[in-house]
Amino acid sequence: MTQVYFIGAGPGDPELVTVKGRRLIGEADLVLYAGSLVPPEVVACARQGAQVVNSAPMSLEETHALIAETVRQGGMVARVHTGDPALYGAVREQAELLDGENISWEIVPGVTAGFAAAAASRRSFTVPEVTQTLIFSRLEGRTPVPEREHLRELARSRSSMCVYLSAGDPQGVQQALLEGGMPAETLVVEAFRVGWPDQKIVETTLDRLAATARENGFTRQTVFLVLPGQGEHDMGTARSLLYDESFRHMYRK
Template identity: 45%
Template sequence: MIDFVGAGPGAPDLITVRGQQKLAAADIVIYAGSLVNPELLKSTRPGCEIYNSAAMTLEEVLAVMQRGEREHKNTVRLHTGDPCLYGAIREQMDRLEQLGIAYEVVPGVSSFCGAAAAVGAEYTLPGVSQTVILTRLEGRTPVPEAERIPALAAHGASMVVFLSAGMLKKLSRQLLEGGYRADTPAAIVYRASWPDQQIVHTKVGELAAAAASHGIDKTALILVGEFLGDEYQRSKLYDPGFSHLFREASQ
């Protein structure tokens, strides 16, 4: 059995209970060394084989998984955040299915959740935004034309931009092109939940300058939208004048 485990955004205690149990029972761990906190590896038992996938190809990762399966060992593929976001797990799972190797995915806390917690923000605010767009700027890996930043920015929704901290001049330009104002609130969250976490509050038109002034050029999420502002409507969920399945209106 291969277990794909979400490691969470960084802090070792933000891995799920199930993920922690899988890690503790593993004979082999293949972890995304460029992003996963190595403190998590302290949960492995003595003799556990540890591989850093940052220096490995897909074929090399699969070879370790196949050997582990032949030797009847428990293998954990430890991904950052939640594996379903920018984890490149589909190609691994498809190959495992071709090989007849069983696998399971253990979800994790994504960094976009860790970033919101760090900032103290709610992405979905009544009267402001009810949609969250998770995306990235095109770089060496392209994005579909309909999903380029200007097209997505036209919605004016809450946006979280991954893998783009080193291209903020371009990101800012495309956000403005799509319709965000230059003074739209934004935040740069560097290594959310890690001990060296940094939060930089800024505006869409000032993203590049704000990041440069704090020495941030990688490992940061960019949050964009009016959800970072001060105005919103009260939720109906706890409004005394609003009835729903579990409560009658009191006013």
């Protein structure tokens, strides 16, 4: 029987939590949520009498102690993370402590901000005959990035990119992508606090990425979608074969 669930809360909109995630939050004895990025409305479905705790000011050791105590008392824990726990979710170190005490755990996926931003901007990361690859990455900061994964190197692929945790240095993002050969006119979507009531989505070009971020005050909680081939003058006539009447597959003879 699972004792701890790491639940992806999505980007902020309470309606973007999965059905399974919402059910488990409602069943948990302890709901421990990252309040710096997860709004209280996401965990408002907790049952009456459940302990609901904002983990933002807590250390790893403090959160683990609270989880372990709940499990020792026979309770179930919903550990609620922003977005999807698999992407910059810091689950690994928490799970290692749980494994050390033979506490069973499971991950429930969520909607990551990049996908929510693409939906809000009505854009796609893949375009037939343009790009079929999506790269998630970030600028180096207090957390280092291997040199082979520097944005400059990744940009050389001309693939679509979703850049997280880098709004504090938009000039660095812009410079790295340009140095990697990404065209200056490449479409960039800047998504601020996507899924929250004050969400703001702005489209610009790569050569104005930093200026646009400054003009809008995007210094945190912003993801940059870099979308080659989707600018105003880029879109060609290529279409997916899936619905082409001449494309045959097992369901269309």
